[in-house]
Amino acid sequence: xxxxxxxxxxxxxxxxxxxxxxxxxxxxxxxxxxxxxxxxxxxxxxxxxxxxxxxxxxxxxxxxxxxxxxxxxxxxxxxxxxxxxxxxxxxxxxxxxxxxxxxxxxxxxxxxxxxxxxxxxxxxxxxxxxxxxxxxxxxxxxxxxxxx
Amino acid sequence: xxxxxxxxxxxxxxxxxxxxxxxxxxxxxxxxxxxxxxxxxxxxxxxxxxxxxxxxxxxxxxxxxxxxxxxxxxxxxxxxxxxxxxxxxxxxxxxxxxxxxxxxxxxxxxxxxxxxxxxxxxxxxxxxxxxxxxxxxxxxxxxxxxxxxxxxxxxxxxxxxxxxxxxxxxxxxxxxxxxxxxxxxxxxxxxxxxxxxxxxxxxxxxxxxxxxxxxxxxxxxxxxxxxxxxxxxxxxxxxxxxxxxxxxxxxxxxxxxxxxxxxxxxxxxxxxxxxxxxxxxxxxxxxxxxxxxxxxxxxxxxxxxxxxxxxxxxxxxxxxxxxxxxxxxxxxxxxxxxxxxxxxxxxxxxxxxxxxxxxxxxxxxxxxxxxxxxxxxxxxxxxxxxxxxxxxxxxxxxxxxxxxxxxxxxxx
Amino acid sequence: xxxxxxxxxxxxxxxxxxxxxxxxxxxxxxxxxxxxxxxxxxxxxxxxxxxxxxxxxxxxxxxxxxxxxxxxxxxxxxxxxxxxxxxxxxxxxxxxxxxxxxxxxxxxxxxxxxxxxxxxxxxxxxxxxxxxxxxxxxxxxxxxxxxxxxxxxxxxxxxxxxxxxxxxxxxxxxxxxxxxxxxxxxxxxxxxxxxxxxxxxxxxxxxxxxxxxxxxxxxxxxxxxxxxxxxxxxxxxxxxxxxxxxxxxxxxxxxxxxxxxxxxxxxxxxxxxxxxxxxxxxxxxxxxxxxxxxxxxxxxxxxxxxxxxxxxxxxxx
Numbered sequence: 001x002x003x004x005x006x007x008x009x010x011x012x013x014x015x016x017x018x019x020x021x022x023x024x025x026x027x028x029x030x031x032x033x034x035x036x037x038x039x040x041x042x043x044x045x046x047x048x049x050x051x052x053x054x055x056x057x058x059x060x061x062x063x064x065x066x067x068x069x070x071x072x073x074x075x076x077x078x079x080x081x082x083x084x085x086x087x088x089x090x091x092x093x094x095x096x097x098x099x100x101x102x103x104x105x106x107x108x109x110x111x112x113x114x115x116x117x118x119x120x121x122x123x124x125x126x127x128x129x130x131x132x133x134x135x136x137x138x139x140x141x142x143x144x145x146x147x148x
Numbered sequence: 149x150x151x152x153x154x155x156x157x158x159x160x161x162x163x164x165x166x167x168x169x170x171x172x173x174x175x176x177x178x179x180x181x182x183x184x185x186x187x188x189x190x191x192x193x194x195x196x197x198x199x200x201x202x203x204x205x206x207x208x209x210x211x212x213x214x215x216x217x218x219x220x221x222x223x224x225x226x227x228x229x230x231x232x233x234x235x236x237x238x239x240x241x242x243x244x245x246x247x248x249x250x251x252x253x254x255x256x257x258x259x260x261x262x263x264x265x266x267x268x269x270x271x272x273x274x275x276x277x278x279x280x281x282x283x284x285x286x287x288x289x290x291x292x293x294x295x296x297x298x299x300x301x302x303x304x305x306x307x308x309x310x311x312x313x314x315x316x317x318x319x320x321x322x323x324x325x326x327x328x329x330x331x332x333x334x335x336x337x338x339x340x341x342x343x344x345x346x347x348x349x350x351x352x353x354x355x356x357x358x359x360x361x362x363x364x365x366x367x368x369x370x371x372x373x374x375x376x377x378x379x380x381x382x383x384x385x386x387x388x389x390x391x392x393x394x395x396x397x398x399x400x401x402x403x404x405x406x407x408x409x410x411x412x413x414x415x416x417x418x419x420x421x422x423x424x425x426x427x428x429x430x431x432x433x434x435x436x437x438x439x440x441x442x443x444x445x446x447x448x449x450x451x452x453x454x455x456x457x458x459x460x461x462x463x464x465x466x467x468x469x470x471x472x473x474x475x476x477x478x479x480x481x482x483x484x485x486x487x488x489x490x491x492x493x494x495x496x497x498x499x500x501x502x503x504x505x506x507x508x509x510x511x512x513x514x515x516x517x518x519x520x521x522x523x524x525x526x527x528x529x530x531x532x533x534x535x536x537x538x539x540x541x542x543x544x545x546x547x548x549x550x551x552x553x554x555x556x557x558x559x560x
Numbered sequence: 561x562x563x564x565x566x567x568x569x570x571x572x573x574x575x576x577x578x579x580x581x582x583x584x585x586x587x588x589x590x591x592x593x594x595x596x597x598x599x600x601x602x603x604x605x606x607x608x609x610x611x612x613x614x615x616x617x618x619x620x621x622x623x624x625x626x627x628x629x630x631x632x633x634x635x636x637x638x639x640x641x642x643x644x645x646x647x648x649x650x651x652x653x654x655x656x657x658x659x660x661x662x663x664x665x666x667x668x669x670x671x672x673x674x675x676x677x678x679x680x681x682x683x684x685x686x687x688x689x690x691x692x693x694x695x696x697x698x699x700x701x702x703x704x705x706x707x708x709x710x711x712x713x714x715x716x717x718x719x720x721x722x723x724x725x726x727x728x729x730x731x732x733x734x735x736x737x738x739x740x741x742x743x744x745x746x747x748x749x750x751x752x753x754x755x756x757x758x759x760x761x762x763x764x765x766x767x768x769x770x771x772x773x774x775x776x777x778x779x780x781x782x783x784x785x786x787x788x789x790x791x792x793x794x795x796x797x798x799x800x801x802x803x804x805x806x807x808x809x810x811x812x813x814x815x816x817x818x819x820x821x822x823x824x825x826x827x828x829x830x831x832x833x834x835x836x837x838x839x840x841x842x843x844x845x846x847x848x849x850x851x852x853x854x855x856x857x858x859x860x861x862x863x864x865x866x867x868x869x870x871x872x873x874x875x876x877x
Contacts, residue, residue: 177652178649206649214638215684218684219641221632224645244635354607354632357661357666360628362627363632364632364633366616366621367622375622
């Protein structure tokens with residue numbers, strides 16, 4: 001469950017790794033179209049049902065910005081959606097009122113999701129980038145007594 | 149639907165009203181404007197058309213010229229026909245957005261009633277504002293009289309909105325001398341004018357929700373150069389488009405325009421290159437000198453200032469002997485713009501005519517026929533001597549001791 | 561207007577993001593929380609303009625855009641006018657029948673930082689509001705020019721240390737308190753004015769929905785805690801925001817049609833403002849003994865403002 005519900009285009013390349021085309025191939029007037037298909041109903045479509053163009057930052061990754069990462073523990077989560085609403089990088093994947101996990105292509109590891117998680121123990125915790133999610137879950141803390 | 153106006157075959161309009169009428173006929177979607185002398189009557193004229201039911205579009209009176217051009221950019225990106233008008237300080241305030249409009253490749257027509265730039269404050273005509281815009285990436289077309297203001301407005305929409313070009317276009321006229329002087333103008337009928345301009349065909353519009361689009365992205369060192377190069381290419385490519393629009397305009401109006409207008413140059417030994425209403429004065433002076441003194445004088449007036457007609461101006465000038473480049477803008481520590489650009493063009497010819505620079509008419513100072521004749525005589529002396537006999541840059545029509553700079557090094 | 565349910569977070573979480581990741585905003589930046597929520601609280605089409613600033617330089621760097629809706633940036637000062645121009649074009653084309661999606665509902669929204677809103681774009685905003693364009697202007701107020709490294713703006717509060725009004729041996733930093741943009745916008749003729757903060761997500765979503773469904777110009781001042789320039793850990797963005805709203809350093813209220821003022825959030829336990837200040841590096845120097853008077857001044861101003869807001873609310877004028 002490391003990278004849930006990934007549209008095949010998500011995080012295809014590092015920022016800056018795109019092909020540098022010549023002056024005759026850059027877009028007219030610096031415009032960028034976000035989608036490849038008719039997007040009139042885009043507000044009603046989930047990411048996995050969208051045809052993002054290569055100009056959408058959805059197709060890029062900022063994973064390399066991260067030194068620590070949040071790991072999500074489904075067993076404790078109450079699906080309150082706090083992490084979803086406050087994620088500044090649209091990186092908490094939620095469908096049908098359930099949290100599915102983290103978009104590691106776009107998560108920058110800020111840790112806001114962990115701070116706003118109300119469960120005890122928390123359902124999201126920060127771990128070193130190199131640690132696997134399974135190993136992280138194996139060392140999950142048990143319920144803490146409330147302070148004060 | 150807006151009501152139409154039944155125009156006479158010959159109307160008596162000043163340049164400002166000619167511009168306002170052309171804008172009405174173009175069925176513009178949005179005019180965002182701010183008044184400034186001497187272009188104010190363009191906006192007022194348009195407001196009157198609006199008040200009387202002759203306009204279907206939106207007319208937004210904003211709080212500054214910067215906002216006027218900003219509103220035009222927002223409106224143009226939303227996919228419709230857009231135009232406005234300004235002068236002088238207002239033009240200067242717009243400059244930031246002029247560059248943004250062209251970089252974003254948005255066709256906007258800007259009427260500029262040319263006026264001096266402060267300080268000292270001055271409301272009269274010179275070309276300081278026109279020159280300020282010359283690196284802004286806009287097509288710049290110059291009208292020498294009210295008829296041409298009208299004609300060039302109609303052509304400007306066609307040129308700017310052409311899908312291969314998609315660039316904003318300025319139509320220049322001299323403040324007061326053209327903008328406020330009533331002259332005979334032969335307009336097209338409302339129907340013929342709109343038929344010539346055609347319907348606006350949007351591209352990459354903000355209001356096409358099936359294709360969400362980002363306008364105005366940032367580019368840094370890895371992309372900026374390519375985008376600016378593409379923009380420059382589009383501006384250079386406007387040359388044949390302008391010519392084809394002029395050719396089509398001739399079919400509907402009978403009036404023939406070229407990127408460089410020239411008068412009596414076939415056998416001319418001496419030629420004055422000038423802009424705006426000075427072109428008309430110089431024509432008169434040249435004719436008189438031919439009749440009275442036998443000086444083979446001619447006149448060249450760049451109709452299109454940007455893209456600079458390097459090719460056409462060279463064709464017009466390469467066979468003469470001496471050229472006077474007339475700049476009506478204080479050159480700020482250099483030779484004048486026309487001098488520099490004309491010199492560069494003729495430098496690439498075999499005969500390399502002699503070029504001198506005359507700074508004149510700043511802040512609305514009149515330039516009389518007698519002054520222009522004196523210039524032609526100096527040019528004739530240069531032509532006869534085979535070298536520049538005066539200083540290279542001279543201020544003319546100026547009180548006080550002679551102000552002039554640089555001697556020729558010819559022969560040394 | 562097609563409103564997304566904001567009854568509770570679970571309902572709201574079924575809305576679809578239209579603000580994409582891999583933008584370049586700092587980790588923990590509140591800007592994207594605010595922008596994302598605005599875009600999620602309606603299904604209507606959006607035409608969004610943005611002033612130059614953090615949001616702009618982070619979301620549309622060629623060849624990438626993070627926007628799933630129409631978006632335009634022109635300059636530092638003119639997002640309000642860009643929105644106004646696009647809105648005018650919409651009206652003209654609707655009337656003339658030249659729109660590609662004539663029946664599609666659309667909202668016009670402009671974003672600016674506090675530098676471009678309170679300072680350099682003030683005139684453009686004032687003009688667009690005065691003219692009555694149907695749009696919502698949202699100021700992402702992080703109280704400094706964060707995009708260029710933290711210079712003071714007229715939204716910088718007293719005592720904050722910024723790069724152009726730094727605290728030093730003889731200065732405690734910013735000397736003036738921030739400009740009251742909400743009062744100015746209410747007096748300028750905005751139909752709806754509100755101050756919001758992302759930690760109060762529902763309060764914020766409701767204000768956004770009110771603004772979007774109001775006919776006429778609306779102004780929303782959104783507190784955007786800035787991890788980089790306020791100097792706190794990125795994980796603490798919401799914690800800092802809680803301190804701001806619960807100490808009343810950022811009171812949440814709305815003004816309808818220039819007169820009707822409603823306080824929209826009343827903290828159960830009002831915290832001392834020094835708790836809010838102490839959590840940020842930009843106010844660190846205020847805790848030196850010689851700057852005690854600034855802390856007192858801060859608390860006094862917060863108390864006075866709260867008193868004023870309550871009196872205005874009561875008076876209904």
